[in-house]
Amino acid sequence: MTIQLIRDISDTSSFWGASWVFGCFPDLHIVCDAPIGCYNLLGVAVTDYTDALPQMTNLTPTAIREEDVINGTAGALVRTIDDLRGLGSLEGKRLLVISTAESEMISADHTRLVAQIDPQARFFWSRSLEQDEWTGRDRALLFAWEEYGRPFTDPAAAPKAPNLVNIIGPSLGCFNAPADLHEVRRLIEGIGGVVNLVYPYEGSVAGTPRLADAAVNVVLYREFGAPLAEALGRPFLFAPFGIFGTTAFLRDLGRLIGADPARVEAFIAREKCTTLQPVWDLWRGPQSDWFATVDCAIVAGRSYVEGLTALLGDELGMKIAWTSGRPRRPDEPDNIEIRRRIHTKAPAFVFGSINEKIYLAEANARATHYIPATFPGPVVRRTTGTPFMGYAGAANIMQELVNRFYEMVFNFLPVEQVKVPAGPGGPPRATAAGPPAPPSVETMPWTREATERLNAALEEVPYLARISASRSLRLAAEQAARARGAPEVTVDLVEAAIAQGG
Amino acid sequence: MAEIIPLTTGEASASQEPFKPGACKLHPQTMCPAFGALRVLARIEGAQPAMVTDTGCLYGLTFVTHFYAARKSIVAPALGTAELSGGKVQEAANAAIAEAAREQHVSVIPVISLCVAETAGLAEELLPTEVDGKPVVLVRVPAYAIHSHPEAKDIALAAVLRRFVDRQSDHEPGALVLVGEVFPADPLLIDGVLRKMGARVLTTLPGRHVDELRLAGRGAAVAALHPFYRETVNVLRERGVGVVTGAPIGAAGSAAWLRAVGAALDLDEEVVERVAAEEEETARGFLAAQPLKGATILVSGYEGNEMLYARLLIEGGAHVPYVSTSIGQSALTAADEAWLKAHGTEAVIYRKAIEDDQAAMKHWNFDLVIGTTTLAAYAKERGIPSVYYTNILSVRPLFLAGGMIASLSFVRELMHRRPLYERMVEFFTADGAE
Numbered sequence: 040m041t042i043q044l045i046r047d048i049s050d051t052s053s054f055w056g057a058s059w060v061f062g063c064f065p066d067l068h069i070v071c072d073a074p075i076g077c078y079n080l081l082g083v084a085v086t087d088y089t090d091a092l093p094q095m096t097n098l099t100p101t102a103i104r105e106e107d108v109i110n111g112t113a114g115a116l117v118r119t120i121d122d123l124r125g126l127g128s129l130e131g132k133r134l135l136v137i138s139t140a141e142s143e144m145i146s147a148d149h150t151r152l153v154a155q156i157d158p159q160a161r162f163f164w165s166r167s168l169e170q171d172e173w174t175g176r177d178r179a180l181l182f183a184w185e186e187y188g189r190p191f192t193d194p195a196a197a198p199k200a201p202n203l204v205n206i207i208g209p210s211l212g213c214f215n216a217p218a219d220l221h222e223v224r225r226l227i228e229g230i231g232g233v234v235n236l237v238y239p240y241e242g243s244v245a246g247t248p249r250l251a252d253a254a255v256n257v258v259l260y261r262e263f264g265a266p267l268a269e270a271l272g273r274p275f276l277f278a279p280f281g282i283f284g285t286t287a288f289l290r291d292l293g294r295l296i297g298a299d300p301a302r303v304e305a306f307i308a309r310e311k312c313t314t315l316q317p318v319w320d321l322w323r324g325p326q327s328d329w330f331a332t333v334d335c336a337i338v339a340g341r342s343y344v345e346g347l348t349a350l351l352g353d354e355l356g357m358k359i360a361w362t363s364g365r366p367r368r369p370d371e372p373d374n375i376e377i378r379r380r381i382h383t384k385a386p387a388f389v390f391g392s393i394n395e396k397i398y399l400a401e402a403n404a405r406a407t408h409y410i411p412a413t414f415p416g417p418v419v420r421r422t423t424g425t426p427f428m429g430y431a432g433a434a435n436i437m438q439e440l441v442n443r444f445y446e447m448v449f450n451f452l453p454v455e456q457v458k459v460p461a462g463p464g465g466p467p468r469a470t471a472a473g474p475p476a477p478p479s480v481e482t483m484p485w486t487r488e489a490t491e492r493l494n495a496a497l498e499e500v501p502y503l504a505r506i507s508a509s510r511s512l513r514l515a516a517e518q519a520a521r522a523r524g525a526p527e528v529t530v531d532l533v534e535a536a537i538a539q540g541g
Numbered sequence: 542m543a544e545i546i547p548l549t550t551g552e553a554s555a556s557q558e559p560f561k562p563g564a565c566k567l568h569p570q571t572m573c574p575a576f577g578a579l580r581v582l583a584r585i586e587g588a589q590p591a592m593v594t595d596t597g598c599l600y601g602l603t604f605v606t607h608f609y610a611a612r613k614s615i616v617a618p619a620l621g622t623a624e625l626s627g628g629k630v631q632e633a634a635n636a637a638i639a640e641a642a643r644e645q646h647v648s649v650i651p652v653i654s655l656c657v658a659e660t661a662g663l664a665e666e667l668l669p670t671e672v673d674g675k676p677v678v679l680v681r682v683p684a685y686a687i688h689s690h691p692e693a694k695d696i697a698l699a700a701v702l703r704r705f706v707d708r709q710s711d712h713e714p715g716a717l718v719l720v721g722e723v724f725p726a727d728p729l730l731i732d733g734v735l736r737k738m739g740a741r742v743l744t745t746l747p748g749r750h751v752d753e754l755r756l757a758g759r760g761a762a763v764a765a766l767h768p769f770y771r772e773t774v775n776v777l778r779e780r781g782v783g784v785v786t787g788a789p790i791g792a793a794g795s796a797a798w799l800r801a802v803g804a805a806l807d808l809d810e811e812v813v814e815r816v817a818a819e820e821e822e823t824a825r826g827f828l829a830a831q832p833l834k835g836a837t838i839l840v841s842g843y844e845g846n847e848m849l850y851a852r853l854l855i856e857g858g859a860h861v862p863y864v865s866t867s868i869g870q871s872a873l874t875a876a877d878e879a880w881l882k883a884h885g886t887e888a889v890i891y892r893k894a895i896e897d898d899q900a901a902m903k904h905w906n907f908d909l910v911i912g913t914t915t916l917a918a919y920a921k922e923r924g925i926p927s928v929y930y931t932n933i934l935s936v937r938p939l940f941l942a943g944g945m946i947a948s949l950s951f952v953r954e955l956m957h958r959r960p961l962y963e964r965m966v967e968f969f970t971a972d973g974a975e
Contacts, residue, residue: 042619043618046616055600085600102569140595394607
């Protein structure tokens, strides 16, 4: 067996994924069979940075200690449940005990103990040592349906109405979920659908049987959620990205919910001159030309990778340098390779997590624009105004990128600084013989190698910044040549100018 | 003297019953203990950490390390059931060490062994002590055995200090080693005062470079500014140097600390006495105004240095009836605890849980809560001005007269913000919190 190496892990474990699903239910209390660290990182620290929640209020640890590792965690679990009952924290709530890597390590399976303590309580073996967060989320969603939903439904019952739609997937730890959910809900309602249940985000244990009421399910993410939709046995669609992807989605969904095609087309037509109008305007303007001149890399969940590739690559014509989705396929770069690629040649735009942001910082790739598109990494995405999905997502992403273009232009414009830098090149001092000679405006001869080296260096600079970069590199090299009294600019002077960042 | 701070009535605060801690400790308040180790180790220049743990733990710790410690890439082996039960932990650790060693400019490879690896067993004698001349140091920080984030800082710092400390050179007369993660200006303030006494700060640990660890061996005395660096202090004590506990906090505390440093470094007593008196006088001049007089403040953090802040607030005139921390009680905490108890603090809670802090919130009426994120949220839900201890207090100087003035002035400003907190809670909750 060869040891796989992980650099800056991207996907967390099934314990986290499952807890982020179950943690959405206000009528459920989770006891995690975990040392204090697992509780703190999940329940207090990280969820505050992914979801901007001060803490997960329905999560309690058994706080495994050294003696529990030796003797088992049953005593700690019983004590924890007793204390929760004593505080009244379990009133009106179902109890769920969930295993963690450490409790699985010591084989602490509490299925029977939990049933003895409370027949309504359940034990969830999270398989945290083997499974990632996506599998964990899927298993938690199926578990919730099997335990709290399906047994209370009539398998033969028809949907309550043909236009009732569930949105499946949004849960804690999902990047940008509120904005994407808002947009997908808007699209569904725009063609006459009625959102039945947003699960698990707006769900509960008691409300879980209502999943069966909907005629159609929209699964928000490719990376998880589809197994629950399959178990529900109704037709389902994945949430859409891009101008054309969203249009196709609206027509498909319209057919599934029996909407009048004229209504669907009327909605699309109205969207073109409202939500999508900026896309059309920016497309007709000079801004869209830039898209063809730059490349980008996308590291994100499978949905975002496929969706952004379709929007930016297929629809707007940007060059997609490379992508890596989650869960990662074997043919996609892992973080060791992603880091190497960013260090070698950073694309003009990188959609990603804090890992990619660190690699860009390591490479000092200041000309590259980083755009958060996934976790890990602290970022607040709680408003409805930052969608990636749907028509609003297309407009938002296009607007965001154009603003980054403007930023790039701004950063390369010459500026006169108010505070004149001290030292050489600064203001003449009283004792100095006189001000330093201004740089000559005469054109200097360049060797062919030097010109070729300059051009090669400029190839590495994002298109928009090239004119400014060529000017500053040229000036730096020529000044160095004059300082040295050289008659022409040679390749070593260009190298030195490049090394100094132009 | 200044404007009047809106305060709770004395009556409401003067509870007759003695305080009882929380009925249970369900939600311990500490960052994952192992994070303390990562914070100390990841910040060392050229350190390439290799973490040996499961993926969930790795995700959480890497997340907070990248946010709060260093923008540093971190390697780990994939450790699943197959590796853990198949006796592959050792091999896995070695693979991660080899990958870490491939980086350029490696100063040390800390191998951070966490819960599942410690449970499976990782033998130190089977790990390399170096790879291509790059030192490898094992740091064991299973959360189930360490209990708090500050104490893991101590374990990590002691581990690298033991490896790098200079055991050959002589002690430099008058050179003091400071131990404690302090605001960067604090060692400079301390150094400025020490120089007036004929001494100096040699270095401050934990630092950013292995050379600082080497240098620490040349100190003539060590001052544990924070009360949880027991192992670290022991490493230096083995070198035969004197240990100063406590910190230069407030008027009385700063003078006493300077005298203790004078004794430990064998400085001229007369000079020390003059400088100590000067410091005390400056501090007393500021404190005469009693900037926090009449305010009741709760101090609850998980950084391990909460008692220092409580002392400062009390000297500034505040009533601090309750202080809680994540660390355990020890010889290093005794002096501060005794001082607090003699100055109106009724409860000092070690290894606290949110239930303890909430009991305190019910027992006293506070004008200001300086707490953990969970407690600060709880206080804000009740319209009480409150801030997150770690973020807000560790970003300003604390020590000696200068630090005291900076910290107290800031706390005083916070007290004026009560109307903002009240307005928010009125808006967001129909009838206030429960």
